[in-house]
Amino acid sequence: MDDETHPILVLQCLAEPLKPQYGGGIISNPGLNHGLSGWSVFGEAKIQHRSSEKGNSFIVAHSRKNPLGSFSQKVYLLKDRLYTFSAWVQVDEGNEPVTAVFSTNGGMIHAGAVHAESGCWSMLKGGLTVNSSGPAELYFKCKNTTVEIWVDSISLQPFTEKQWRTHQDQSVEKARKKKVRFQAVDAEGKIFAGARISIQQKKASFPFGCAIDKNILNNSEYHSWLFSRFSVTTFGNEMKWYSTETSPGKEDYSIPDAMLSLVKQNGISVRGHNIFWDDPQFQPSWVKSLSPDQLRNATARRINSVVSRYKGQLIAWDVVNENLHFSFFEDKLGNTASAEFYQRAHELDGSTPLFMNEFNTIEESGDGSATPAKYLQKLREIMSEKTGPIGIGLESHFRIPNIPYVRSSLDFFAAAKLPIWITELDVESNPSQAQFLEQLLREFHSHPAINGIIIWSGYSPTEDCYRMCLIDKNFKNLPTGDVVDKLINEWTSRNLVGSTDSNGTFGISLFHGDYDVKLTHPSMNSTLTRSFEVTSGDSGASEDTMLHEFHLNTCLADPLKPQYGGGIISNPELNHGLNGWSEFGQAKIEHRSSEKGNSFIVAHSRKNPFGSFSQKVYLLKGRLYTFSAWVQVDEGNEPVTAVFGTNGGMIHAGAVHAESGCWSMLKGGLTVNSSGPAELYFECKNTTVEIWVDSISLQPFTEKQWRTHQDQNVEKARKKKVTFQAVDAEGKKFAGAKVSIQQEKASFPFGCAITNYILTNPAYKDWFVSRFSVTTFANEMKWYSTETSPGKEDYSVPDAMLSLVKQNGISVRGHNVFWDEPKSQPNWVPSLSPDQLRQAAAKRIDSVMSRYKGQLIAWDVVNENLHNSFFEDKLGKDTSTSFYQRAHQLDSGTTLFLNEYNTIEDSRDGKSTPANYLQKLREIQSQQTGQIGIGLESHFKIPNIPYMRASLDVLAAANVPIWITELDVESNPSQAQYLEAILREAHAHPAINGIILWADWRPQGCYKMCLTDNNFSNLPTGDVVDKLINEWKPKGNIVGLTDSNGTFEVSLFHGDYDVKLTHPSMNSTLSRSFKVTTGDSEETMDHVFHLNTVHDV
Structure with missing residues (x-):
């Protein structure tokens, strides 16, 4: 059950009281099973021993002449003891406050009070300490002297300070901490003992x-x-x-x-x-x-x-x-x-x-x-x-x-x-x-x-x-x-160090918060780093252990079986020699087997980059093809690309950094504009290496099949089943209760870039704030906008934009600290000497990040540093990493992103392939750079949706946040159709944490894609956005009735909700606000409404 459920604002009132806590503790005859033994008249009242129809015994004060007229018991209280008190209380008519009081040498101590009712028992819970040891007398008080006071199951339990503190420590362990286990394994599951784990808490959650x-x-x-x-x-x-x-x-x-x-x-x-x-x-x-x-x-x-x-x-x-x-x-x-x-x-x-x-x-x-x-x-x-x-x-x-x-x-x-x-x-x-x-x-x-x-x-x-x-x-x-x-x-977990045991694991209990962890092992020549969060969760979540696996090697000794049995590829595992495969370009090919008997194909004596082997296939228009293969080279580490030669040209289906001595998975995909023959081959620029390939797969899907998979993913990644149950305090189920649900706020971050025109154009503002929950300032936070001449900083525009959007509950991505593109520097920067540039860059990062620390949800620290290298060329190859290091020092609570184009848009761009992106990410993570994220700009021409999905799958293995940061589609007749296809794919992929559209409005036009005209009426692209916004949230009120088990179940998008429950037996409506959170979609959130027709409080 999710910890954020809000079951009741209803006091339990039971037909029969529960047993006394701690067996009554030091109270004599706590369950009144021995008549009035131990109890006496107190004040002006009469007392009586009674029993219910079911045989439950209790004590009654009646004929009460003053508020404190009741019954009492004498006890001896010790200084330095902490006493918990409880009793079950009822009055014979109406609803009255009843207080438990201890009379001591030091005065009267009110131990607790409850609104007691007629017809059912309410629990009075309280406690007390005393300043000095001595006798005390417990009695009960009610201002309304016309009612009888009924009491049962009285308990007074003393605890030493040591016992109390032990309970506090146990509660802290359960409520504020969680067990975390780190495991060092390779891709085949081999365990690594003796790996050193270093943990540093960056931020406490409480x-x-x-x-x-x-x-x-x-x-x-x-x-x-x-x-x-x-x-x-x-x-x-x-x-x-x-x-x-x-x-x-x-x-x-x-x-x-x-x-x-x-x-x-x-x-x-x-x-x-x-x-x-x-x-x-x-x-x-x-x-x-x-x-x-x-x-x-x-x-x-x-x-x-x-x-x-x-x-x-x-x-x-x-x-x-x-x-x-x-x-x-x-x-x-x-x-x-x-x-x-x-x-x-x-x-x-x-x-x-x-x-x-x-x-x-x-x-x-x-x-x-x-x-x-x-x-x-x-x-x-x-x-x-x-x-x-x-x-x-x-x-x-x-x-x-x-x-x-x-x-x-x-x-x-x-x-x-x-x-x-x-x-x-x-x-x-x-x-x-x-x-x-x-x-x-x-x-x-x-x-x-x-x-x-x-x-x-x-x-x-x-x-x-x-x-x-x-x-x-x-x-x-x-x-x-x-x-x-x-x-x-x-309450902080600081500088913790340990080693993995013989099972390759190291376990520790950590306070909730954000952490950096580093893992090293004698067999490694580098340090694996990761940022992670220890979160609270279900009420029993501390019993669950968070597992963090460190894969020391993602390259396998033997390839896995081909996906989909190879699909339409002939002889995908090379178990039938070279059947179906031919030489391609200037190369020789050979069939080989490993010592374990695994067969594969080899291209050697290669004279040009595309010298390899090929297979001819027939590709259909309207199909989406997923492609995969396991690849190795005979020496070193080289990029290998899978290419399809078609009548319409060459299509790069995917690429991987292949290694010698182990197999790496190449994952990709493609579509074609017209049906026809195609030829698959492999390409590697280094002609001196052999290309080894096995377990090749090419699987076609119809658009309907692809869409079905997207819908299944949305159900699993973006929604959760929620069950509402109507019961009374004794567990009786209520069928036919009406449940009305209204979403107040969607959780999935979906936004659009904005420009400073939003500050002066109310129509722009209204259009924007009514749709989106997150934004990026297109240019206003960039260096060339905030420091147009050396030392003269002006943040007035981004300050005003930030104030405006935050007043409307909209989060902001910080874009950007630096841009590695030479043409996108402040005009005074390119002429600086290295020392001058180093000083200017230090001033820039300190200035912008200190100003907006804690106010943004992300920072694009160095923009486009796979395609460009302005700062590296001037200041050295580790410059990007040093910027991320400094950014983490300045704003450690905010995720720091790389941000790059063509990683998922264009399979032909070898500079920013998913493999190259992950290589750059690992370089930056190798230093103390905190939580790193993957920013995918997503400036599309014609989208290759299967390649996009495969690329996201590859990037998802990094286990870091991934955002679509600048999504647009080049103007063409199918622009709106392409936009919808991309948005559906991104939203359905479980690794995507948010989407920003790059459709910032200016009177003179947008960068590549507008959503509206200058009157803020939708263009076809805007219609797509509005359609999907409405599709990705519940449509109006969701209304249902509880079944014979008193339950109503519904699948809801993650977000904030209000729910109301009514039943014919009630004269009021029970209402609650709740949150549907990410997590295991297989788990069902349970919300129990306790109906009480006697007294709702």
């Missing part, structure tokens, strides 16, 4: 951060302190309404804009805090006197303004702050004001989670205004509207923490399956402040339901912190800061 204030804008020490520690932040006050609109209509976002730009350049994510604050004291001064109508207009303007401005740039919104303790907007605008604000926020920024944010929910068990039960009740009200993804924000302003109560409260919230963040953590100043902070951080980090932690400790050179500082005015750690640094180091 969001841990600290609030900041505007002082960070002009304090470099503050920068360094924050950015070296944290990955997420909240602005203390700068985004709040009273900061951005100090007088009506006069908005000023300059400070939060600058803060957001600064932290995002440093890869820090931001929580939006807040849109509204329900506390009357914290309104803009001019707001309090507004009439309801004026306030309604002002709030509409506020929410539209701030959410539209920062749409897509934040990871969360605190929509209404502290609306359990306060009700300024509800008092003025009506009880549904909060829900309406959340609804509008979702309309404005549909992909960002919207949070409640409240204090004393986990800090103070005695605050009845914000108990976990009341929090979920408010959340339920908000979610009854179309509010999209909702989260639970827990401020966590502590005095003396009650850690068992904290855990029990988090357990309670965890059942809602919603994101939970600790949003404003601090501890009141006292001698144990640092100790309490560490206890809290350990408890939060170890709890699997917590998605992130923000510490509330902004820095000011002139003012004290709100309640807790981490550092002094000189940025030296205080004891609280030492705690934070200690835990950051503890």
